[in-house]
Amino acid sequence: MKTDAFIGLGSNLQEPAAQLARAVAELAALPDTKLIAQSPFYASSPVGPQDQPDFVNGAVWLSTGLDPHTLLDQLQTIEQAHGRERLRHWGPRTLDLDLLVFGNLELNDDRLTVPHRELPNRDFVLQPLLDLKSDLTLPEGIAIATLRAQCPDNRLRKLPPPDYS
Structure with a gap:
């Protein structure tokens, strides 16, 4: 049986948008996903x-049998392949999944x-989730759209789509 999984992506080191684009491709290649x-x-x-530099964030919607x-183990393996180091809480990172x-x-x-646990407090997580599935509701019945409307704005700036050429 497949489950819908929503993964947040973030990076602020070593060409962050390119890090995220590569991570999306790696997530798409996960087994049974x-x-x-x-x-x-x-x-x-x-x-x-x-x-530290500004972050680039996004999210993906997966259907997975994991x-x-x-799935967490797979996410951490991808992070490690991107050189993720856990040196400082909320510190800079090549990739956060x-x-x-x-x-x-x-x-x-x-x-x-x-x-x-921090999902309701982070516009850079809520907005990408809203973009993916505008009617997404958390298990406890709270709509992502409601959380986004209540979340303080961190001056998100939508970036142009990555150039894959």
């Missing part, structure tokens, strides 16, 4: 320490919280 849609990319100010922990929503699953264990 199909890419349904990709959001536009957005530029936003960093959360936390401001002594369980959430296996977050499992935001996994079907109607509510999960909170030592490795994973789904839906992502």
Whole structure:
């Protein structure tokens, strides 16, 4: 059985938009997984320490037969392949992949919280999700559109589509 999974993408190092574009291709190639849609990319100010470049963020909608922990393992493998280093909380990164929503699953264990706990507070996550599926609702019944309307604006800037040539 396939589950709809929504993955957040972020980068602010080493050509961030190109990092995200490569990550989208790698996500589409995951086993037992199909890419349904990709959001536009957005530029936003960093959360936390401001002594770093702006981020580029987006999201993808996958249909996957992987369980959430296996999918998390795959996301972390892709991050590592992009040179991800976890040196500072909310610090700069080559690639950040977050499992935001996994079907109607509510999960909170030592490795994973789904839906992502910071999702309601981050316009750079909510807007791409809204772009992907305007009627997306979290398992507890809250609409992403409602959360986006209530979320403080971080001056998101929609970026032109990446040039794949």
